Amino acid sequence: MAPPDLAYAAVYAGFLASVAVAIFAVLRESAKSPSSLRPGRLLGLTKDELGRLSTGEPVFLMHLSIAAGVGLSIGAFALDPVLGLAPALRLLILIASLPILVGLVAAFAWRIERFGRSKRVERDLVRTDARLSSSSTALQLVLMAAIALTASELAVLWIPQLWATGAILGSVRNLLVAYYYARPTVNLLSTYDRPLSTMTIPFNLADVISGKTDASEIRAGVRTYSDFRTSDRLSFDSCVEIGACEAACPATEAGRPLSPRLLVRKMSLLAESGPETDPFSLASDDELWSCTSCGACVSSCPVGVQHLDVVYDLRRELVSRTKLDKEKTSLLSNLAQSQNPYGFRQSARADWASGLGVPTLAANRDAEYLFWVGCVSSFDTRAQGIAKALGKILKSAGLSFAILGPEEMCTGDPARRLGEEGRFQELAIQNVEKMNSYGVKKVIASCPHCFNSLKNEYPAFGGKFEVVYHTQLISDLIRDGRISLPPDKVQKISVTLHDACYAARYNNVFDEPRAVLGAAVSDLREMGRRKEKTFCCGAGGSNYWFKVPQQRSIAGIRTEEAASTGAKEIATECPFCMSMFEDTTKVMNTGMDVRDVAEIVADSLV
Known part of the structure; x- marks a missing residue:
């Protein structure tokens, strides 16, 4: 009624x-x-x-x-x-x-x-x-x-x-x-439409160098709650404890002292203590260093909280307060003195290419593509195989390419993710000046961190290049028939692909490596967490260069997931990921091999 x-x-x-x-x-x-x-x-x-x-x-x-x-x-x-x-x-x-x-x-x-x-x-x-x-x-x-x-x-x-x-x-x-x-x-x-690759820039080093900005006015980090931008406050005040970020976070799953949910909630609660409250009265150093910058928290949040902005702001503050251990100090020192995180001499950067006929831009200024090798593939003995494989593929396809060799410096990604914005910008400006002096228009990158920096971050410093990821280019070369992978060259192996965070989640590169593997191997098996929902290897956010407390290895968790597919091999598309899995597959005695997508293709070339 x-x-x-x-x-x-x-x-x-x-x-x-x-x-x-x-x-x-x-x-x-x-x-x-x-x-x-x-x-x-x-x-x-x-x-x-x-x-x-x-x-x-x-x-x-x-x-x-x-x-x-x-x-x-x-x-x-x-x-x-x-x-x-x-x-x-x-x-x-x-x-x-x-x-x-x-x-x-x-x-x-x-x-x-x-x-x-x-x-x-x-x-x-x-x-x-x-x-x-x-x-x-x-x-x-x-x-x-x-x-x-x-x-x-x-x-x-x-x-x-x-x-x-x-x-x-x-x-x-x-x-x-x-x-x-x-x-x-x-x-x-x-x-909702902010790209994950977008980073806030607290200052412009070029303006400081030119005198447009007084260096004494520069503040990279946040000393107090009042230093947070209005957009930051709106962001972390919007957290309603859904917990999707925490469920997706590799650091939390590995038992590190970090929950992206609790970190932004802590920053929100700072307002109750007054605008001059120190963020580190609630947040701990290890909490911030535990982040791998994989972006799973941001991409999984239904209300658009930008957790990474908080992490970077607070890491910058830790750097400004010189609260760095020996590993982090050594990393920044190596970048300052040697222009690479290892501290190796720059003259050895192209040693991997000895005898391979790979030209430098200095000797071949008319090259169509600059192959940006990156620090890991330049200096790490195992990762050099990626550079050699990609060089073989480019030659087989008849592409005109060259490398910078000793003139290439670190993109600065490790410094920026660590919180040393000034060192990143210094390296970025120098690299852009060098590339522009050669008239570089097109760049190939085989490291997703370099790829992301060159594609999304260097434009702010004058680097207007067409940047392509190596799996994207290889996919195009196979599709266009410029490299041949006949049926009798298909490798009879089972492979599972690990999507690199900075390729898949940051830059939506996930179909191309699958297309490549579909042409190169007989059995491609998928992990549950894949493509834009991939699970980090644990090396991002500069974590490759230092250690944090944890109950389990992030790379170990991912290796278990890879092994559960029954595949005999892990295909990677990142030298950092490769290094992490080379270690865990051996320590965990999985019997799995690890190869980059480029190496798999190079091994199948006619």
């Missing part, structure tokens, strides 16, 4: 008022990011969210279930006065509610599981205080309440007699959305 008219009107008006409060809250928060509510961005976010459906990733399916549940329930209860006159529309809403209800139940179950895990992380891995722990618990309970209220509201749609109950539940949920989720909504609208 329908409720009395006055009671119905009161409940209905209350529901609409709660919707208005939620909308007002979003509009108020959008004032901090004026462009976030432009129609184009709303449409773009909708397309982006729907596009994630194709990935089948559970976190985003549940996230979409919650968003769809809120939207459908608001629409259904707001339209209630006319639904009685439109039975077909009511039926359509009821049918649409069924898959959403399933998603909400799954989301609630996942939340319970994540709540338990989060408490274990707080207990066993990361330094927390009672304030942070209680705040974390409250936010997670609010999220579970919002899911439960939305599911209950949709369920009530099937029982018209309980309409008033559903409307009241919806009103409570709408007020929770207004208070807790307006800011995350605006943050997502502001950041």
